[in-house]
Amino acid sequence: MGTGGTLPLVNRWLTSLMVRYRGHSVLIDCGEGTQVAAAKAGMNLKPIDKILLTHLHADHVSGLPGMLLSIGNSGRTEQLSIVGPVGTERVVRALRCIVPNLPFDVQVSEIETEEETMFFLECDIHAFALNHGVPCYGYSFNLPRSGKFDVQRAEQEGIPMRFWKRLQRGETVEDAGRIFTPDMALGPPRKGIKLTYCTDTRPTPTIPRMAAGSDLFICEGMYGTAEMSASSWANRHLLFEEAAQMATDAGGVKELWLTHYSPSMPNPKAYRDIARAIFPNTFTPRDGWCKSINFEDETEPPSASTPTPASEI
Ligand SMILES: [Zn+2]
Ligand SMILES: [Zn+2]
Secondary structure, three states, X not given: OEOEOOOOEOOEOEOEXXXXXXOEEEEEOOOOOHHHHHHHOOOXXXXXXXXXXXXXXXXXXXXXXXXXXXXXXXXXXXXXEEEXXXXXXXXXXXXXXXXXXXXXXXXXXXXXXXXXXXXXXXXXXXXXXXXXXXXXXXXXXXXXXXXXXXXXXXXXXOOOHHHHHHHHOOOOEEEOOEEEOHHHOEOOOEEEEEEEEEOOOOOOOHHHHHHOOOOEEEEEOOEOOHHHOOOHHHHOOOEHHHHHHHHHHHOOOOOEEEEOEOOOOOXXXXXXXXXXXXXXXXXXXXXXXXXXXXXOOOOOOOOOOOOOOOOOO
């Protein structure tokens, strides 16, 4: 929803992402003003079940109190979970001092290892450690897809038609002493959907490994060129070319979106070709860009309520 790093600008909110699936949402990062960025992008806050924090720098967490209040105002009463690196509990407790009364429970958990997997509906979300000078995590969403239902095989196996749907959903069915398993009627698993999000960091070997095969890889691109900031190393951030190189190294990445632009870079698109020379399908989104990702052979158009991205900056 936002694409800025460090501080919000008049026309650029801080970096954040809303992932929506089957009526539920996961918000990644919540810097100052993220609730405004969400409203501008036309996002409903009530379905946010989980807030994932990459790290505890102000530009990624200082919008939490306002966001939690707004989620409360949206009518949410179900529990919400906040996940982040070690220290998240302390930071959330401190920020909650100014929003003590919410109509829902907030459950906080901290990631303590280099890699950790959590679950969101049928998706698994893999957290992986980045290199930013403080504990910081990227997140990779994987939505698996079972194999195609094979009617001929199901008939050969003598599976009653009334169980087909359940097997297709991956359930095992027991009927009058007979056990039917999904593999009796399904073909090999098909390619699912993968989305990888990664900011703030220097390049690491883990990033390409996690981004491999992503339909969309959203990666920090703080600076267009090394000359723009001699302190890129000191700041522990990425250049466009470094993000593009990791997208290439990953293999199988379909699209790269850069984000977390430095306030010193008013026009990221001016540097886009530097990244495209390395990874051709690179984009420099502006706030509010939205993309629907479907399974490979499903070409469902985005729903009418989906905000359409404006042109690139
Ligand atoms: Zn940042
Ligand atoms: Zn940071």
